[in-house]
Amino acid sequence: MSWGPGIARAARLAFEASQLLSPSERVTALHLIRDELAARKDDILLANARDMEAADAEVAAGRLSTSLVKRLDLRTGDKWDSMLQGVLDVANLPDPSGVVSYATELDDGLELFRVSCPIGVLLVIFEARPEVVVNIATLAIKSGNAAILKGGKESSRTASLLGETIQSALSKTSIPSAYIQTIQTREEVSSLLALDEYIDLVIPRGSNALVKNIQNSTRIPVMGHADGICHVYLDESADEETALRVVVDSKTDYPAACNAAETLIVHSSLLHTLWPKVASALVSRGVHLRCDGLTQTALSSAKISFAADQVTPSQGSDYDTEHLSLTMSVLTLPSLSDAIRHINSHSSHHTDSIVTENDASASMFCRGVDSAGTFVNASTRFADGFRYGFGTEVGISTGKIHARGPVGLEGLVIYKYMLKSKSGKGHIASEFGVGKKAFKHTPLHTDVPPYR
Amino acid sequence: MSWGPGIARAARLAFEASQLLSPSERVTALHLIRDELAARKDDILLANARDMEAADAEVAAGRLSTSLVKRLDLRTGDKWDSMLQGVLDVANLPDPSGVVSYATELDDGLELFRVSCPIGVLLVIFEARPEVVVNIATLAIKSGNAAILKGGKESSRTASLLGETIQSALSKTSIPSAYIQTIQTREEVSSLLALDEYIDLVIPRGSNALVKNIQNSTRIPVMGHADGICHVYLDESADEETALRVVVDSKTDYPAACNAAETLIVHSSLLHTLWPKVASALVSRGVHLRCDGLTQTALSSAKISFAADQVTPSQGSDYDTEHLSLTMSVLTLPSLSDAIRHINSHSSHHTDSIVTENDASASMFCRGVDSAGTFVNASTRFADGFRYGFGTEVGISTGKIHARGPVGLEGLVIYKYMLKSKSGKGHIASEFGVGKKAFKHTPLHTDVPPYR
Structure with a gap:
């Protein structure tokens, strides 16, 4: 399960299984993740200290910038506490899925609903700051998406321990632990970018060059944040x-x-x-x-x-x-x-x-x-x-498809149509047309999806 | 202006200029297009007859299927009349742009609106049926997008005359005639697929192979309709x-x-x-x-x-x-x-x-x-x-980004945020924060955009 196809397939299966769980399960998971992170604080900060030592050596050798090393540090100021608070803040936001944006009666007893739902499997690629693992995992879980996360190599010890901690918390829920996975190498990313049957959206968070490079290497849709001019x-x-x-x-x-x-x-x-x-x-x-x-x-x-x-x-x-x-x-x-x-x-x-x-x-x-x-x-x-006023930010999109500008949790959902025949012996299309039944298209004033 | 970059740049400039016109101008244009098509019916059907003759020769030579040739024919049944009626039907649909989906007061006198707007420049690639030129041009104009259209080579005479007729009608409006352009060759398509600075969305309508091939050849987002299994x-x-x-x-x-x-x-x-x-x-x-x-x-x-x-x-x-x-x-x-x-x-x-x-x-x-x-x-x-109940169909998307399932005019718009400071001496961010002003985030109950 450690190479691209295995990881992507596991993520897809985890996503599909999660669709059958109550959305409240995801909120429970976020609280457990916060608690598990708090319990493992010492270990995680120790891993972070090791990442910092290795990075300092790279700086001394002139291979890394001081400003990057600063961004690695989970121990400065209130970074740790605000990371944990962020998990709870997102847990408390309204659920972006299950929102009805269109509901109409097509015929007597035949009701159509457009209901927001998660996109599926996200591949998120970011740079140095290790707390992004927790931020993104939180956003993904809240919005109902499985995620594969790749951070910068300088924070690999911290990132992989944060990933393990999240998986450990998930194992106490009905959500499969492969719902959130971290990967370490560029080779894994390359392999994943080819797997459009498993991965629905790539979110690169970093330089313009990173975004363009990824857009050139995959047919999976990319929600990228490019320059801000x-x-x-x-x-x-x-x-x-x-x-x-x-x-x-x-x-x-x-x-x-x-x-x-x-x-x-x-x-x-x-x-x-x-x-x-x-x-x-x-x-x-x-x-x-x-x-x-x-x-x-x-x-x-x-x-x-x-x-x-x-x-x-x-x-x-x-x-x-x-x-x-x-x-x-x-x-x-x-x-x-x-x-x-x-x-x-x-x-x-x-x-x-x-x-x-x-x-x-x-x-x-x-x-x-x-x-x-x-x-x-x-x-x-x-x-x-x-x-x-979105309560959180997934990123800022300068693209013009799906989500544009600052993106909140809404940017991580799409919708599906649920069509429900409530009466008679099912509804069939051949009964409609010239000289036959006409569609009613009567708006239904409801914000409750038929199934949840 | 006839090669890829020239076409794409002209489309982009036409789109940008059109943004300053009243949306009612686009409805006027659709009526003029319908009238111009009616006036040139004989010429267009003559071009169609020539396309059919050439196609029949290809069938005789075993290079084309009879079913494809049937789809070429604009003269069968009520195809012509329903093509013209389709223009009016779409003209009469509600405007998908200018719809407010989020409005909130950030501070006294500082109002944020999320307003739907066109995506920009569309590149639409389709196969034999020439009436698709008119369908797509109509959808693009109604939704406020410029479009570059590439049909099948078998219908090239009909398609290019339909394109000319549309441009001739546009020349009687304030909308630049480069708003709708038709192209004929695969080489032009290849050249356009590289121009992500001008083109915002590619819509391939055809086989699964066509969709995948285009997804592999561009970093422009693709709204594709793949198999229906x-x-x-x-x-x-x-x-x-x-x-x-x-x-x-x-x-x-x-x-x-x-x-x-x-x-x-x-x-x-x-x-x-x-x-x-x-x-x-x-x-x-x-x-x-x-x-x-x-x-x-x-x-x-x-x-x-x-x-x-x-x-x-x-x-x-x-x-x-x-x-x-x-x-x-x-x-x-x-x-x-x-x-x-x-x-x-x-x-x-x-x-x-x-x-x-x-x-x-x-x-x-x-x-x-x-x-x-x-x-x-x-x-x-x-x-x-x-x-x-969408009144029209742009296509059916099996993707999970932007639009999913049957796509109406809503699938051809995105949104922008308009932020308006209405009082005082402008609003600045450094006045907000810990110990300073707090954001209000009071919902504004309005469906009227600040500028239209």
């Missing part, structure tokens, strides 16, 4: 204080996040009025500006002095770059239409914001910008599952 | 009349359809009671039965006489075969659990039906069978977008 556009009618607040927050609140702004577009009417003030505010917070000719010249003529390296000329590639740091690309454009066209060509379709006092401009921006989030006078940093 | 399971408690009606209808109502049943599973308690009656009913309607040992022996001992070729022993592969004809694979199993396991292993996850008088069995079947449709005492033939 977010824009703020200052419209002709922008209010000064609003502009300063939204631009500064979008860029500086947490520059390493995918929802931080990377590019500022200034309407050309603002070049000598609002723009120098916005630039000063950004520079005073340590932001490096990469400016096009007009925005740079405007700063020179405004006679504001900056350190030489804080305002530099942009290159074309800056407008397609996710800086993930206190660097911002800037350009000016003569109209809202031009701004929309620029954003649609250069944005990663994640989140883009307009600062405007004009409702027609807001409307045009929100309809015209083809991104998961189109914001008005609000920081791009609000694009987040918790801030949106 | 549908099952009927006769539960221990099945009612005789219901069983006869449902099995016969599922198999014989239209055997070439993907929602026709291919395999019958008989509970072993019914081998000498219900099964011989069901077998007689099927055989009397010309069905050929491929039976496992027990079901065949049961027929022998029931002393029912059949023509020798109507009841033959099954081979293993029969249970993974979409016969698409009056042939049915039959097996017996000792329990409902076994039936569910067999279906989950051999079904194409399209539609499967149980005949039962036992509600617990119905519940177990509907929850345990991992298919787009799980039916109780109803023919598998009901699995259809029109019968489900």
